[in-house]
Amino acid sequence: MAVVFTVLMVMAGIYALFKWPIPTLAVLGVLIVIGKSGENKNGGTAPTTAPPSAKPKAPSSPIKSQAQPTAAVRRCEGRDYEARLLRARTESFKIITMQGEAKAAADILSKASGNVYHVTMTSCECEDFKKGHTPCKHMIYFALHTGRYAQMERPIPRYGYSRTNREGKTVPIYWDYASQPTGVGYTNLYPYSVTGKLEGVSEKTGKPTSRKKTVTVNAISDTDAVAAAQELGLVPPFKVEIMDIVPSEGQYGYLHGAEIPYPYLANAADVGALLTRYEDENDHQCPRYLFNMATKYRVRVSHFQEPESVITCIWDGVPDERKPAMFCYAVYCQETGHPFGHAPIESDAPEFAGFVPTKKQLEYILHIPEFGWSKLNKRTATYQSAWHYLVARNFF
Structure with a gap:
């Protein structure tokens, strides 16, 4: 009503001043009314009656906002990483140069292709890393051979696994038995290859002899491996290298078929232990x-x-x-x-x-x-x- 009254007053003033004809004034009035209505709809003059306040929305659940990957997606990602890890543990690589005391980077030779890649814990020059920006086999090899084992372990999501599989058989859940590896696997000791000198006396000449000898020992660390080698009679200089006992493809296939979760850095002894538990149904x-x-x-x-x-x-x-x-x-x-x-x-x-x-x-x-x-x-x-x-x- 306020709009109509205003329009009439404007039209009356125009008629008094300019003596416009009535039809022209009518058209002008209609246009003014339409313009005022548009202003109210598009944020102009607020209506006299306020609309009811909108009910605030409840915050969305973090679980719903971050959808969990499906079992198929997890399985695909896991197998892809497992394949890279297996290549890093089984293919022939060699560290040509190591940069700095902190071992922050290295040049690694792939003996199969003959290519040399500059590798750090977060990057590599190979095409695989450039495409996916995920750890490639060269980065994993670099981590394993510089003692950064735990940084390459990927925790298995703990949802989606049951204590029994589709056959109704008890499934061992590995995180019930151990939480963090200290080497390539979840064992109390790790196999080391130690090369030193073995001194003795020649049976033929009776003179002292010193020959190169390599032994395999179980130890906690490089230092402990040297101590174990000395217990066997070896003397310096020593060359120490940790040995990786990689699970077989048959073991991995058994784990997949039985629906047994397993850590990626498991060694053959770990996988064998899980499979024995599964067969014995011993928890x-x-x-x-x-x-x-x-x-x-x-x-x-x-x-x-x-x-x-x-x-x-x-x-x-x-x-x-x-x-x-x-x-x-x-x-x-x-x-x-x-x-x-x-x-x-x-x-x-x-x-x-x-x-x-x-x-x-x-x-x-x-x-x-x-x-x-x-x-x-x-x-x-x-x-x-x-x-x-x-x-x-x-x-x-």
Whole structure:
């Protein structure tokens, strides 16, 4: 109504001043009314009645705003990275030059193509990296051979995995047994190749000799590997290189088929341990003291192994001359009710080394079936001999 009144007043003023004809004034009035209506619709003069306030929208859920990749996408990305990692661990490369004490960059030769690439932890000159800007095989090789193992591990998304697969069989979940690797794999020790000199005396001439020798040892680090080599009689200068035991394609195929999640940096021992758990449907956690015991005897085991399997590896890794003492220790644990490896007296105590079996008993000890998977047979003469030895020395 206010608009109509205003238009009429304007028309009356124009008629009084200019004496315009009535039809012209009518057309002018219509145009003014249309113009005023357009202003109100397009943000001009606000209407006299305010519209109801809009209801505020609830913030969107972060889960919905960031859609999770599908299982198919995860599987495709995982297989692609797995392929690059396998090439980095199996193809023939060589570091030609390393830049700086921090090993920030290197020139790496691909022996298959003959090309040399300048590589850092974040870049590479190869076409694969330029296309996808994701870690290529040269970058992964560089990381593995400069000790940056953990930086190349990709955590497996923990959603989407079940404790059972489509066949209804129990699936081992590896992150229940270990969380972070310290090398190429999830083991207490890693295989190292150590080259040094072995000194001795020539049987022919009787003169001192020194020859180059390479040994494989299980160790925690380069320094520990040198110490292990020195225990075997090697002397400097040393050349130390960590060894990578890559899982086979058959092992990877088994993991994929059984729907078992696995870490990309797993070695063959890790994969074998997961597959053994799957076959045995054994989800028992392995106690820390067994890993410590294995480390003491320089026996390499995976953190994914079953407790019984770790005990078996320790037994198999102990030299034959020390097995009578280990057998006596096992009898002591069984008689006192302590878990193997977690008794008050240490397994390498000199008291156990005093047990000397007969020749027949030694044969039995060296060929005990299923050691670690079942209790020792108390009815055997060897067990009774060890028990009497312990009783005579007041172990019980």
